[in-house]
Amino acid sequence: MRLDGRLGERLLQLLSPLLLLLLWEGATRAGWLNPQFFPPPSSIVGAFERLWARGTIQGSVLATLGRILAGFALGAAPAVALGLVLGLSRPLRLLLLPAANIIYAIPKIAILPLVLLVLGLGEASKIAVTAISVFFLVLLNTVAGVRGIDRQLLDVARDFGASRWQAYRTVALPGALPLIVAGCKLALGFALIVVVGTEFVAAGAREGVGVLIWESWQILDIEAMYVGLVLTAILGWALNLAIDEAEALLLPWRAEGRRIGGRAARQTARAEAGGGRGPLGGLQRRLCALRPPPGRLRVWWRATRPFSFTATLVPVTLGALLAARAGAGFAPPLFLMTLVGALAVHAGANMVNDYYDHVNGIDDADSLGPSGLIQRGLLTPRQMLAGGLAAFALGAALGLALAALRGPAILALGLVGLPLAFFYTGWPLRLGYRGLGEILVGVFMGPVLTLGAYFVQARAFAPGPALLSLPVALLVAAILHANNLRDADADRARGKRTVATLLGPARAAWEYHLLVLGAYAAIALLAALGVAPPAILLTLLSLPLAISLVCRVAATREPHALNGVLRQTAALHLRFGLLLIAGLLLPLLARLLPGAG
Amino acid sequence: MADARHTDQPPGVPYPPPRLPAYPPKITVAALRQEFRAADGRPVVALDGIDLAVAEGEFVCLVGPSGCGKTTLLRLIAGLERPTAGAVAIHHAGRDRPAQAMVFQGQSLFPWRTVLDNAAYGLDLRPAGRGRRERRALARERLEQVGLARFAGAYPHQLSEGMRQRANLARALAVDPATLLMDEPFGNLDEQNRLLMQEELLRIWGGGSAAGGRPVTVVFVTHSVDEALVLADRVVVLSARPGRIAAEIAVPFARPRDPLALKGDPAYVTLYRRIWDLLREGVLAARAAELRGEVA
Known part of the structure; x- marks a missing residue:
């Protein structure tokens, strides 16, 4: 397919350094370059770790x-x-x-x-x-x-x-x-x-x-x-x-480029910014408020739906942290590569979703749904699809690099993950529209990302990360389910099948309760069985928000009220995730501090 | 009459005679001459032999062909420039309000201040014991007066030209000046907005006393004869460069004035004609001078 000119330029900008690194690596491995003067990037990463440790x-x-x-x-x-x-x-x-x-x-x-x-x-x-x-x-x-x-x-x-x-x-x-x-x-x-x-x-x-x-x-x-x-x-x-x-x-x-009269635009921007109240919702808001250079780049940034990135941030951090706890060390460059790669795939899935929802007529101007950039004419559908594919390409490139550095298991994760991310709403599988959305998202943004990030650091798999990722997976599924609860009536009218439309309102509300409270049950179980230190019970601090959300879902079916629930569920996921990370980090820090002196 | 000025009433106008400047006047300009150096070093006489008195509470419009020195005269009154010869004074005793505030032509809002902060600018420079909150409240009142309260948080570049002009006016009004000096403040507005702004200005001026009941004197520069006749108690017509006072014409229409009704009034047509005749000479003379200058 033909790429839009600007997008092509951006792609070139992104890909040329990566290509250079790959060429460089290949050339030294093949013996065309003297590694004494041009050591391969992978060995530079090794030197980085060595110097960091010192x-x-x-x-x-x-x-x-x-x-x-x-x-x-x-x-x-x-x-x-x-x-x-x-x-x-x-x-x-x-x-x-x-x-x-x-x-x-x-x-x-x-x-x-x-x-x-x-x-x-x-x-x-x-x-x-x-x-x-x-x-x-x-x-x-x-x-x-x-x-x-x-x-x-x-x-x-x-x-x-x-x-x-x-x-x-x-x-x-x-x-x-x-x-x-x-x-x-x-x-x-x-x-x-x-x-x-x-x-x-x-x-x-x-x-x-x-x-x-x-x-x-x-x-x-x-x-x-x-x-x-x-x-x-x-x-x-x-x-x-x-x-x-x-x-x-x-x-x-x-910075304020818009003229007055664009009030509607500002309101949608605020709605897009999403995120709940409180300090962590603030982080989500700030993620979106981060202002890359104005103009087209900003539109593209919004197209990636940055407010949803915390759903990737949490499991990736969790995986890397668990590897560090297991004594595998922590290499910041590898972590960054993992995070950026995972975010690229996430952004790609979001953009492909925007494209197919538009093409299939599921979103229209009055929908509360995704970024709305196509509907407002800021991006053409073709550009949106191209952007999604470009993001996938970036994710794939980073995945390949990680596979080269750390082992082929990453390749396997990518080969499963990438198609799933595309076919989540991509033609012809449209898994998310066949009632599989929650499971897919839960598995991908739970165990898959956590294990992947763990493997990148530790070069091995382990049962611990998989188990600890379960509560996070349940909450990510809860975010999506809240979204589907809100859109249930509209989805039914448009023939989009989700668990919410299949179950009917009463039982769908129960699914939400199970997902949210299940996360806390899982945490309690993991702590009780000794899989993780008791400090992970810190996550219970987010329980009040969870309970208030469960009550709200039990009380209402009104889409606008559920819109608030959606944002708050995303905030709950982030809060829970950060508390979990903090709980795992605490003993680690305690171990490091006296040892450092 | 020894001098070429007209302060007399046009014959047959059935209105009460205009207010004559009360003494001592609010503003006096005496034997004023202003020169500046052109790019090639030649001295150019911008204004010459200007004598003018403006009474307290009076609304005076300065009209004249472009380049006749209207703006220079206003800047001299404001004290932004010093005259080459002669004297300019605003007679102002009270220390509780500034002698004058100017509404500048075109883009004169600070782009880095919000509309509210722009309106509060004069107050911020002279807080006079008022806290920031009180100054903002005052500025907001003025914004309400010009219908901009909803845009208090916007930056100037986000506003339309008409809104910017109103913010400009609010900034001058906020310091409650004894004299308002206005330099073609509505020059960039379309016809409809111009009419609305004229009405608003007259309402704020309140026939010589602002909302607080204290007199406000206005000197208003315009190149529109219509605007001058709708607004002014007295129209001062300047001739082309060097600017001299060609005539002072009293505008006798009763207040409050209805601009649309005025235009149907035969006396309005007569006055319009007279001012236009005076201006035409000036405009033609200016064109001739330009031509000569170009040839030479």
Whole structure:
């Protein structure tokens, strides 16, 4: 099939690094590349684990990050202050800006020797060079930002009698802020370059990503050197992400793209955001509120139905945690690969579901159902299907990589899981419309994901994770069942068969009770039989919410009331899952803490 | 008459005579001259020989061909510019309200402030002992007055042009100024919104005393003769550059005025004609000057 142009680009962006890694791995295995200089990615992952266990990675990242942030703060704060003054005062600008422009042109790493002479070899010189490079970037951006402010706004301030200080605070600073933030973004990138550079050159630092790279070069530990390179990339990416978030917070008037009159749009956005009340519902809301770059990417992000991602997050975390408890260790990169892969498959299933529900006429404009992006014309059905398949492709690629790294069992899980995710609502099986939805979702987002995540870390299967995933599976099935309860009448009219339509309202309500309360019964049983530590009884803290939900389902059949139940059930699943994870984590931490000292 | 100005009543208008400026006036402009340097360094005379007095509570409209210095005159009155020669003064004694607030032309809301925060801007600069909550409550009242209370939380770019103009007005009203200086505030509005806003403005001005019962003086710049006749007690016609006062014309219609009924009034047609005749000379002169400038 032909891919939409933009989507094709995104796919290329996503897949090319993965392809590169696969090629690289294959080339070294086949002996085309000298593994001494180009060690295969899998061995770099090994080096990563080794260095992580030694604490080298954590220490290096913290040291480098500390230098970046210290230099950034010392450089940016005075730069903004001076920039505001120069932006508003023409004489001062004429006096000082030429000098600033000249100094700006010098590559900052080139003045390191000078700074070393003055400040010595210690921390101070590294931070000073960083601060200087940050200072000029932010200064010039701030001046440009102030000068770009509409003169009339300054007149408004003067007309209302603003003092000089008030004019800075209420007009110059907020008006220049977009460019200041842009300057800070650039400056952080430069700070990373400069700090890693100084860590190469200036001895006297014991830790740092640059130190790691340099020292591993000296002892020809090439794999560790690559770890350093990867860490640098991750640091740069994370700093960028952080400043993007800060931008959304500092410049809310830029983020709100929609015009008034789109109130309906905002309400649906809120409904989509879903999530129950309380702190954990907040997490779900925030998952959706996370703002990737605006425009098409945002639409795609919504198409994945991010609010439902907690259903994947919980079992994957549970599996990895159980592996760590079993003494298999915990490799963050592997965990990330598992999580992203599972989320991609989940997102793909959601998008394929949107597509087939649309094609089969199950959703229409007034339905409370999925993302509604097709109905509102934000995505064409074809784009939605293509997006779903692309997400599956990403999931498959990560699954293949994990299979290569950890063993073929992952391949088997994927070969079963992927088709199930597609045919959940995909033509022609449409398992979810034949009354199999709860079972399918329960099995996939319970035992399958938990065992998969466990296997990735531990390279073995075990009965414990399967058993502990059962309560989570029951609650995930309860979410879906709440959804089907709500839509029962509509589904019946459209010939969509779910357990809720098959059983009829009274017995369907009983199914909900069984699923929710069954989860707690399972937990009690597991604790009593000694399969898991008694700390998992922490999950009982969520029992009040569960009971109130059961009461509500017993009392009502009204779709809008059940819409609330749906959201709250999702919140219950997350709360339960996190409490379970916390219960399993507690003894682990208790074991680690005295041992660490 | 020695001078070319007309303050006389058009003959045969059956309305009470207009209010003449009471002394001492609220605003006085005397022998004002304003020059600036053009891009090529030549001095350009924007305003010359301006003498004007505005009474407290009076509504004065400045009309004139574009580029005649209407906005410059308003900015001089506001104190945003200093005159080359002559004097401008707003006579204001009370310390409990500012002497003036200006409603600027076009986009003058702060894009980073919500509509409510924009309306509260003047109050935030001069809290006068009011807490933040009280200032927001005051600003909200003004937004209600201009019909924007529902959009208090929106950012300016989310509003239509008409809504932005109203927010602009609310910001000036919020500080309860003794004089409102308005620079073509309704210039970018469509006909219907313009009529509605004129009505709202007249209601707020309240024939010279705002809601609190205190007099509000208005100097209003417009290039629309219709708008001037609907709003003003007195229309000051400026000539083309250099701007001089070509005439001061009293507008005798009783208040409250009905803009639609006014337009059918023969006296309205007469006044319209007269102002337009004065403007036409100015517009033609300005065009001729432009042509000469381009040729030279």
